[in-house]
Amino acid sequence: MHLTPHLARTGRRLAAALCSFVAVVAPVTVHNLASADIAHAQEKRLKSWGNNRSGQLGDGTWTDFRTTATTVLGLTSAEVVKIEAGGASASSGHGLALLTDRTVQSWGANGSGQLGDGSVFSHNAPGQVVNLANATDIAAGGSHSLALLADGTVVAWGRNNYGQLGNGSHSDSSVPVRVEGLNKVTAIAGGLNHSIALREDGTGWAWGYNINGQLGDGTSASRNVPAPVAGLTGVSHIAAGCNHNLALVGRPASANAVKAWGYNATGQLGDNSTINRYTPVDTQGVWPGGVSQIAAGCNHSLAVTGSDNRLKSWGQNTSGQLGDSTTDYRITPVPVPGLKGVQLVAGGREHSMALLGDSTVRSWGANGSGQLGNGTTTDSATPVTTLTALTGVDKIAAPVGGDFSLAN
Structure with missing residues (x-):
């Protein structure tokens, strides 16, 4: 030019x-x-991996799945007190995070209002649960969520077709509602369509779906308000599977440290039978030094022994979720070989996770969506190293009926 x-x-x-x-x-x-x-780059972040078709990984995408850890948007590890994962199917799920300011963030599937944001629109990044303050604990079920408040009462939101919100109705709620008749609560857990709570007097209370006896009240009638679990006292920890529950009771060295009730077709109660139980029964097994941790997947169960921090598992094993190198169902607890120093455990739909004393994570079982986080989609019947991209992990979570995982 x-x-x-x-x-x-x-x-x-x-x-x-x-x-x-x-x-x-x-x-x-x-x-x-x-x-x-x-x-x-120096800020430690909450991580997620596995199925993401409902935005349950919280990374701002709808990518089908991740085989290694991605970052949950907007949440630093320092502000996260507890994480919980919920899910009602392989492709559906939601996440919860309790923050240091006692508010709760949620993300993922929201068709029943389980994110508690006043809508039924799913979102793939965290947003705040509305009308909720002073939360001290959280729990996630299939398509519902719960929070324990500082005053010892409980609120719930999401799906309520079986009364799992415990507010005396069967109407879903996209905002937290008060669970009726409960106070002095110290812990909560969510099953696929039921909920349980532990009171400070060591008793268990349950509500929601009950066709398989998962409420433990001796009946198969569902309830939309809490009722006591029959004969259950001295409880220190609770866990909920899809349709069964676990409770840690008695002295630490007690031979009958674990009680279980509800659905048992795959041996998840560990009582050497496959008979549903409508009131708690003893899980059989030898527990060196008692039991320090319990967790429930959809149809399998996990417990950490107290003296040596080793892991035992029982129940459904279709995808190797028991970690014993087989796919055989187990109706009494069996050891998970090669794991020691287990600090925390979590159970998903057909996979399991363990946090070890060196702050690393091991996972095993179904892996079709990358929920084991080892860079593959190959199932594993023995523990594999999860690539969390984190150092100093101290929290893990898996959804009772879903195929993703969280670590912080």
Whole structure:
């Protein structure tokens, strides 16, 4: 292109001015961006992996699945007190995070209002549960959620077709509602379509779906308000599977440390039978030093022995979720070989997780959606190392009826 002398002089002046501007401003801008990037990289973040078709990984995408950890948006590990995962099917799920300010964030599937944001629209990044403050604990079921408040009462939201919200109705709620008749509660857990609570006097209470005896009241009648679990006292921990429950009771070294009730077609109660139980029965087994932790997957159960922090499992084993190198169902507890120093356990639909003393995570069982987090979609009947992209993990979660995982 040909330029006139006037335009050429004008162009040279503009070029000089731009060079001067860049020379002064550019170093400051680059420096500030670099500092921000370094600070962001140093912040520890909540991680997720596995199925994401409902946005349950919370990473801002609807990507089908992730075989290694992705980052849940907007939440630093420092502000997260507890994590919970819910889910009603392989492709459906939601996540909960209790924060240091005692509010709760949620993400994922929301067709029944289980995110508690006043809507029934799913979202793939965390948002705040409305009308909820002073929460001290959280739990996630199939398509419902629960929170324990500082005053010892419980609220719930989401699906309520079987009364699992415990508010005396069968109407879903997209905002938290008060569970009727419960106070002095110390722990909560959510099953597929039922809920349980532990009171400070060591008694268990349950409500919701009950066709298989999962409420433990001696009947198969569902309830939309809490009722006591028959004969259950001295409880220190509770766990809920899809349609069965576990309770840790008695002295730490008690031979009958674990009680179980509800659905038992695959041996998940561990009482050497496959008979449903409508009131609690003893899970059989030898527990060196008692039991320190319990967890329930959909149709399998897990317990950590107290003296050596080793793991035992029982129940359904279709995908190797018992971790004993077989796919044989077990109607009494069997050891999970090769794991020691287990600090926490979690059970998903057909996979299991363990947090070890070195703050690393092991997973096993179904892996079609990458829920084991080892970079593959191959099932494993023995524990594999989960690639969490984290150091110092101290929290894990898996959904009772879903195929994803969380770590913080």
